[in-house]
Amino acid sequence: MTAKASLDRKRGRSGRFLLLRVAPVLALLGQSPASAEVLPGKARVMTAAEVYLIFRDKTWKWENGAGRMEDEGRLFKACAQSETGATWAEGRWSVNDRGQLCLKAVWHSQGAVAKDKTCFSHRIAGRTVYQKREPAGDWYVFRHAKPAIDDEFKRLVDEDLVGARLPAIRELVKKQTKSATHSVRPQAEANELGGVQ
Numbered sequence: 001m002t003a004k005a006s007l008d009r010k011r012g013r014s015g016r017f018l019l020l021r022v023a024p025v026l027a028l029l030g031q032s033p034a035s036a037e038v039l040p041g042k043a044r045v046m047t048a049a050e051v052y053l054i055f056r057d058k059t060w061k062w063e064n065g066a067g068r069m070e071d072e073g074r075l076f077k078a079c080a081q082s083e084t085g086a087t088w089a090e091g092r093w094s095v096n097d098r099g100q101l102c103l104k105a106v107w108h109s110q111g112a113v114a115k116d117k118t119c120f121s122h123r124i125a126g127r128t129v130y131q132k133r134e135p136a137g138d139w140y141v142f143r144h145a146k147p148a149i150d151d152e153f154k155r156l157v158d159e160d161l162v163g164a165r166l167p168a169i170r171e172l173v174k175k176q177t178k179s180a181t182h183s184v185r186p187q188a189e190a191n192e193l194g195g196v197q
Contacts, residue, residue: 039130039139043123046099051122054129055093055101058156067103068162069093076103077162079169085110086172099123100134108173129153 056071065080065087076093080086091105102119119134122142131142131152143153 039123040125043125043130045097046122046124046129048095048097050124051095051099051101054122054153055095055156057158059159059161061155061157061161066161068160069103076105077166078105078107079162079165081169081172086169088166088169088173089116108170110173 055069057069059066059068062080064082065078067076067078067089069076074092074094076089076091078087078089080088087107087109089105089107091103094102094104096102099122100119101122102117104117105115107114107116120137121132121134123130123139127145128141129143130139132139141148141151143151147153
């Protein structure tokens with residue numbers, strides 16, 4: 001096997017491994033409330049300034065973690081812990097006049113690293129804000145005109161729930177990676193009768 005074929009094979013394996021390790025956390029970014037809404041015809045695209053005011057210096061709480069959008073430097077950082085292990089990310093967040101919030105980060109998990117960009121579009125009708133994950137999410141009410149207890153908007157908090165936890169999560173991912181590396185056994189050799197020793 002050539003060195004290039006070996007490298008391609010390793011990349012393919014690590015790519016599948018990475019997808020299995022990071023996908024659950026990336027899915028958290030795309031979770032939307034169960035009830036999809038029909039976007040009213042009078043809904044307009046939110047400006048970058050309107051979207052910015054919603055997310056600046058906020059932590060978006062998820063089921064197993066959180067993502068923090070710092071105003072200074074537009075830094076984005078996140079961490080999560082689930083049954084598949086710990087994951088953390090660092091990158092940037094941005095808004096635009098198409099009503100989008102985009103989170104562009106490098107995600108780290110046990111022995112894997114992946115770049116990801118996740119965007120959410122926002123529309124407003126009256127005081128009701130609608131959101132959907134791009135490109136194929138469904139519109140849902142992000143914030144009702146009279147905020148409801150189950151609005152996704154309520155998951156945005158001022159407190160930084162990521163910064164203090166990030167060093168410990170990084171260390172945990174590093175330990176998980178070392179543990180996984182040391183737990184791989186060499187492949188068994190076949191004996192002269194074709195059996196494995």
